[in-house]
Amino acid sequence: MTKYPPEPYRIKMVEPIRMTTREDRERAIKKAGYNTFLLDSEDVYIDLLTDSGTSAMSDNQWSGLMQGDEAYAGSKNWHNLRDTVQKVFGYKYVVPTHQGRGAENILSKIMIKEGDYIPGNMYFTTTRAHQELAGGNFRDVIINEAHDPNSNHPFKGNVDLEKYQNLINEVGPEKIPYIAVGVTVNMAGGQPVSMENLKQVRDISKKHGIKVIFDATRCVENSYFIKEREKGYEDKSISEILKEMMSLGDGATMSGKKDPLVNIGGFLALNDKSLYQKATQLVVVYEGMPSYGGMSGRDMEAMARGIYESLDYHYIEHRVNQLQYLGDKLDEAGIPIVKPVGGHAVYLDASKFLSHIPREEFPAQTLAANIYLDSGVRCMERGAVSAGRDKDGNNIYPNLETVRLTVPRRVYTYAHLDVVADSVIKLYEKRDQLVGLRFTYEAPVLRFFTARFEPVK
Numbered sequence: 328m329t330k331y332p333p334e335p336y337r338i339k340m341v342e343p344i345r346m347t348t349r350e351d352r353e354r355a356i357k358k359a360g361y362n363t364f365l366l367d368s369e370d371v372y373i374d375l376l377t378d379s380g381t382s383a384m385s386d387n388q389w390s391g392l393m394q395g396d397e398a399y400a401g402s403k404n405w406h407n408l409r410d411t412v413q414k415v416f417g418y419k420y421v422v423p424t425h426q427g428r429g430a431e432n433i434l435s436k437i438m439i440k441e442g443d444y445i446p447g448n449m450y451f452t453t454t455r456a457h458q459e460l461a462g463g464n465f466r467d468v469i470i471n472e473a474h475d476p477n478s479n480h481p482f483k484g485n486v487d488l489e490k491y492q493n494l495i496n497e498v499g500p501e502k503i504p505y506i507a508v509g510v511t512v513n514m515a516g517g518q519p520v521s522m523e524n525l526k527q528v529r530d531i532s533k534k535h536g537i538k539v540i541f542d543a544t545r546c547v548e549n550s551y552f553i554k555e556r557e558k559g560y561e562d563k564s565i566s567e568i569l570k571e572m573m574s575l576g577d578g579a580t581m582s583g584k585k586d587p588l589v590n591i592g593g594f595l596a597l598n599d600k601s602l603y604q605k606a607t608q609l610v611v612v613y614e615g616m617p618s619y620g621g622m623s624g625r626d627m628e629a630m631a632r633g634i635y636e637s638l639d640y641h642y643i644e645h646r647v648n649q650l651q652y653l654g655d656k657l658d659e660a661g662i663p664i665v666k667p668v669g670g671h672a673v674y675l676d677a678s679k680f681l682s683h684i685p686r687e688e689f690p691a692q693t694l695a696a697n698i699y700l701d702s703g704v705r706c707m708e709r710g711a712v713s714a715g716r717d718k719d720g721n722n723i724y725p726n727l728e729t730v731r732l733t734v735p736r737r738v739y740t741y742a743h744l745d746v747v748a749d750s751v752i753k754l755y756e757k758r759d760q761l762v763g764l765r766f767t768y769e770a771p772v773l774r775f776f777t778a779r780f781e782p783v784k
């Protein structure tokens with residue numbers, strides 16, 4: 328075995344991608360206002376914008392699509408999906424949803440009362456939005472190391488037990504319906520949570536009658552990190568570790584677009600019968616019948632099969648190591664990246680990379696636009712542009728000014744990642760020539776999706 332495990336699959340069907348010229352890309356990025364979100368996908372060579380809904384399905388999943396039972400009620404694919412979730416995650420009740428945020432909406436509505444507090448190991452955009460829309464207040468209880476790009480903590484996603492206990496003391500356990508635990512933590516860079524930490528969170532929560540609800544969207548990646556890094560788990564299977572993790576909670580929300588290897592879908596899983604009944608009352612309003620929840624029969628079949636495939640050790644080993652490969656290549660060339668590399672993306676530290684560009688000229692946005700210009704690789708700004716403005720209208724400058732290189736599952740090979748690394752390294756060598764950006768258009772909310780820019784000089 329080489330240092331980086333080879334692809335545990337062979338390619339049966341190919342999707343040609345367009346090779347563009349520098350002139351093509353100059354035209355395209357100008358048209359997109361130097362915002363990679365506004366590029367047409369046809370102008371992109373290697374697309375590392377997101378790993379959400381971009382997975383490649385297997386022959387087994389595609390053949391499952393042909394067995395879609397599109398009955399309005401009681402589809403056999405629903406039974407398969409429900410049985411799969413019960414078996415793999417160990418929860419009693421399953422509510423299907425169109426994607427992860429559908430499950431978050433229902434969960435928030437049935438559990439949160441006006442004025443409640445919901446602690447979490449760092450926020451996620453849609454999760455927090457639904458908590459707040461339901462009248463709740465989010466409180467960050469992740470360990471401090473998660474906010475430090477230079478910390479090499481192996482479980483940077485851990486809950487800070489002291490912060491959690493302090494919140495319970497401050498507002499009282501009756502104001503905390505549940506703690507939301509992300510495994511892995513997306514906004515921290517795909518950083519994992521240890522089993523030991525989850526057990527401690529369970530103990531504190533149980534003592535105070537607070538439920539533990541997982542954001543299980545990236546739970547297979549988390550299981551792999553536990554196997555690799557936590558004592559006592561080296562000989563356990565991914566599926567044993569996942570089931571043990573989930574047994575420490577009372578339920579989970581899931582986006583099928585990430586670890587379950589499908590392009591659309593999601594679910595809410597629960598152990599409590601009365602909560603489940605409340606959830607089914609809402610799912611008919613927002614998603615669809617409790618036996619499809621916004622998915623077609625074929626979607627449910629593909630997700631049931633994808634869940635099983637994601638538990639394969641060789642699959643997840645290869646996925647996480649692709650990220651490690653890209654991270655190591657950049658690190659060895661002296662490129663500043665956030666360490667350790669997480670489960671789904673490599674983050675470039677743009678303030679260090681482009682230290683001559685002031686933060687008000689958006690180094691991360693500048694870097695993302697220039698990576699595209701250089702090689703047709705699309706990535707995403709995660710820094711001041713994403714953070715937006717405060718109540719007084721001033722730009723917020725978060726600790727981390729990063730560019731996210733997100734690798735879709737089973738889509739690209741190591742050779743594609745070489746193209747990405749070479750392009751970033753080449754830009755680093757001539758970084759002094761890059762100039763910053765200023766807004767030409769800015770929306771009042773979630774500006775990063777639609778903002779337009781021009782070079783400062």
Ligand SMILES: *Cc1c(COP(=O)(O)O)cnc(C)c1O
Pocket residue numbers: 379426427428429451453454509512513542544545581582583584585592593
């Ligand atoms: C993507 C994501 C969600 C939301 O899921 P959608 O399917 O996009 O609605 C929630 N939590 C995490 C950690 C995610 O990565």
